[in-house]
Amino acid sequence: MTLQMLIATCAWLLLVLGYCQRYQRSRHVPLVLAGIGTDLALVLYLQITRGAVQKALAFDMTLLNQLHVGFSTAALLLYFPILYLGFRLVRGDKSAALRITHARLARVCLGLRTAGFILMFSMWKH
Numbered sequence: 001m002t003l004q005m006l007i008a009t010c011a012w013l014l015l016v017l018g019y020c021q022r023y024q025r026s027r028h029v030p031l032v033l034a035g036i037g038t039d040l041a042l043v044l045y046l047q048i049t050r051g052a053v054q055k056a057l058a059f060d061m062t063l064l065n066q067l068h069v070g071f072s073t074a075a076l077l078l079y080f081p082i083l084y085l086g087f088r089l090v091r092g093d094k095s096a097a098l099r100i101t102h103a104r105l106a107r108v109c110l111g112l113r114t115a116g117f118i119l120m121f122s123m124w125k126h
């Protein structure tokens with residue numbers, strides 16, 4: 001496993017732990033923020049060092065690799081509305097609709113991120 005795969009695994013574990021602590025705000029928020037932050041930093045690093053976006057847009061990878069990129073990108077894009085809604089909840093907005101939308105988007109995002117995480121291992125070169 002490469003160092004980048006190890007970091008991606010830690011980010012995914014932080015998100016899963018954060019999800020498990022979703023009813024405990026004081027644990028949920030730092031865990032998911034650490035997971036999202038790690039993921040975004042890793043993507044930035046891969047972009048700077050390897051031009052990850054250009055590689056993905058060349059569409060010359062295997063189907064599994066393309067699916068990994070597709071699921072992971074969709075999850076990353078969902079981080080932004082989830083962060084926006086999450087911070088509104090943190091600031092004390094008690095709207096049930098807000099909480100439900102945050103939870104729904106976050107569940108879809110975690111599903112996509114988990115699929116992307118499993119497919120990441122198709123990139124593992126022995």
Ligand code: HEM
Binds near residue numbers: 018089090099106110
């Ligand atoms: C992908 C990451 C995330 C996932 C999977 C996630 C998941 C969830 C879920 C499922 C709930 C609803 C719990 C319920 O059923 O009522 C929830 C609540 C909440 N989330 Fe997130 N969330 C994520 C990111 C964030 C972020 C980034 C923030 C803050 C910046 C945040 C702040 C909150 C808050 C304040 C609540 C209400 C907690 C409470 O007091 O019960 N979440 N989250």
